[in-house]
Amino acid sequence: MCQELKILKQGAEAKLYICNYLGKPALIKERFKKNYxxxxxxxxxxxxxxxxxxRSIVRAKAAGVKTxxxxxxxxxxxxxxMQHFENSITAKDSIIQIKKSGTGDVASLDALARKIGETVRKLHDNNIIHGDLTTSNILLVEKNPSASELNWLDHDNIELVMIDxxxxHVDSxxxxxxxxxxxxxxxxxxxxNDCPDLFSKIFDAYKSYSKSNIKEIISKFEEVRARGRKRTMVG
Ligand SMILES: Nc1ncnc2c1ncn2[C@@H]1O[C@H](COP(=O)(O)OP(=O)(O)OP(=O)(O)O)[C@@H](O)[C@H]1O
Ligand SMILES: [Mg+2]
Structure with missing residues (x-):
């Protein structure tokens, strides 16, 4: 099983290897020891x-969020x-590319923001708290792998995969x-920081797919944010 391991990435917590697991492209996430x-x-x-x-990979999948x-x-x-998405890019790289290309960036960025908002909302509706929501922990994959050249700006043919x-944890x-x-x-x-309205677009999408307690979530978010601000000001 997975004789040959090729290192893909070394993060702060884990080493990622790629291998073949029962004939399928797989990724091994190995959390190394912290000597301190x-x-x-x-x-x-x-x-x-x-x-x-x-647990959350499985739970999110059951909730209709691709993992x-x-x-x-x-x-x-x-x-x-786990499954390795060989043809994928992180939302982080996608956003950087969209900004760099300068073409059609508003529409692409809006579409991506909408997808992120919908996806986070779906996790939360199922009481899955991700704990580390960043654009490095969201992958873009092709919905229907096409023969034609892969186009990461074609948002009709892209779906999000949540990772990391x-x-x-689970909390309602x-x-x-x-x-x-x-x-x-x-x-x-x-x-x-060159996309100042990205979060508000994501949040708008999050709100518009709202279930019952959205008002409470918004007010808690604002409370936490105010607390954060205060902390930053104090130092
Ligand atoms: N299943 C996967 N398919 C394709 N790429 C993946 C997959 N899982 C992780 N990656 C890639 O590896 C990176 C790191 O993975 P992950 O976020 O799970 O680990 P991490 O410990 O947070 O690492 P880091 O400290 O670098 O963020 C991701 O940002 C993504 O680029
Ligand atoms: Mg990560």
Whole structure:
């Protein structure tokens, strides 16, 4: 099983390898040991992250949010094996490309923002709090792989895949949903400061697919944001 591992990326928490799992392109996410943590604590945290990730990948999929198919969880080796989307780009790179190309950027950006808003809303409607909403944790994949050249701006043929659920949890509270949105807003400000209205477009889409407690979520979001502001001002 997966004899040959090719390293794809080394993140802050995990190494990603690509391999072939039962004939399918797969990705192994291996969470490495952190030497600054006590070994027992490190193991507990790692196990928790792996469990969160596996649970939410499955739960989100059941809620109609596309996620990589989960192949295998190996606690001993601190690994998760999942579907690898070979033809994908992160929402982060897509947004950077759209801004760079300058052509049709408003429509493309709007379409992408709408999709992100709808997707986050779907997670929240199912009480899935992602915990690390950033544009690096959203992938764009082709809906119907076509023979013609792949066009990441063709938003009719693109769907989003949510990844990196290690910090996720299940919670129905408006507070946690508000915090999740606030994390996204902060991430967008630091990564896409040349798209100042991106978050509000995402939030508009999020609101328009609203279920019952949207008002409460909005007010919690504003509360958390005000608290954040205060903290920044104090230093
Ligand atoms: N299933 C997948 N298919 C294709 N690419 C993926 C997949 N999972 C992750 N990636 C790519 O690897 C990157 C890192 O993955 P992930 O976010 O799960 O790990 P991470 O620990 O957060 O790493 P980092 O610290 O770099 O954010 C993603 O931003 C994406 O580019
Ligand atoms: Mg990530």
């Amino acid at each position: 943590r006590h070994p027992d604590l490190d193991e507990t945290i790692t196990k928790e992250r792996i469990k969160n990730e596996a 990589p198919t989960l192949y295998l969880v190996d606690f001993e080796r601190r690994r998760i094996y 659920f290690g910090l996720s 509270s408006a507070e946690d949903k508000g915090v999740d949105l606030y994390v996204l807003e902060r991430a967008l400000i630091s990564t896409h």
